[in-house]
Amino acid sequence: MARTSARDRMKNEINAGSMADIAFLLLIFFLVTTTIVEDKGITVKLPPWSEEDPETQRLKERNVYAVLVNAGNELLVRGQPMRVSDLRDNAKEFIANPNGRSDYAEKPTMAIISLKNDRGTEYRTYLAVYNELKGAYNELWDELAQRKFGVPYSDDLPLAQRKAIKDEIPMVLSEAEPTNFAEGGS
């Protein structure tokens, strides 16, 4: 009796050793139930829906960069077959038109990219094409920002500077209703 009371006086603290186990249990639970998701992607602004048919605009042919993707995932750019890997440089040249070619865009502000795909086009190809076109604009913005402000283009730039760049090279990408040649039902 006397011995226990002496021991009690010695260790008068709560045993916190199991606390670590409890915390470990929680830790493992969270490790198992969670996944680190890569939440990245290509952000797109869709045009608003309207029931009426859009007005037909007469555009000069030299200002339109028509990209067609067929159900066989092949590209037709302004009537010429092309590979996806060549699209970015070609689109850049079309928009900026550094050599003043008469069949390329008059000014970057007037350039319009028209993208049309088939319902049978693979999503992967569509996204690759979209990625290249967006990449062309991104590179042009980068070059312009480098020239004007000495820094690469990014969303961290002041709004006024970003607006100045977007005014000079606006991104106009029009998507037509897809054709339906080969919607593969499998």
Added chain:
Amino acid sequence: MSKFSKKRGKSDPAISTASLPDIIFMLLFFFMVVTVLRDAELKVKVVTPYATELTKLEEKSLVNYLYIGRPTQKFQDVYGTKPRLQLGDKFATIAEIPLFLEKHKVKIPEAKRPKITSSLRVDGEVTMGVVQDVKTELRKAGQLKVNYSAKTDPNAN
């Protein structure tokens, strides 16, 4: 004097493990902060394609996810192998998109509603037909901010 020192000498000098829980809790909090709870079980196979011009989705609470892909092996007997849409944790039809968007919208304060983004997590092998239908429905519902989910190619450069 000697009585006290003797007793102390006899009791085993254990290393204090009292700070161990704190360390573990620190780890726990780290994992809780950096990870996101998977809200829905994936019933369709989604392997997002590779892309380079990526933007990061900022606020998770402002994002709703639409999955498009072929049903996984488990669900193929019932739902077939045709690409399907998954909203939340169940298969859905295109017509259910407006309700799904509305359900997500009411949970968000009004000031932040214009910033709502729809993340389209689409399998690379899906054809554009079903994606186009979803896009049209999103446009009709007034949900114009869309993010095509993609990842960076680990083999690039």
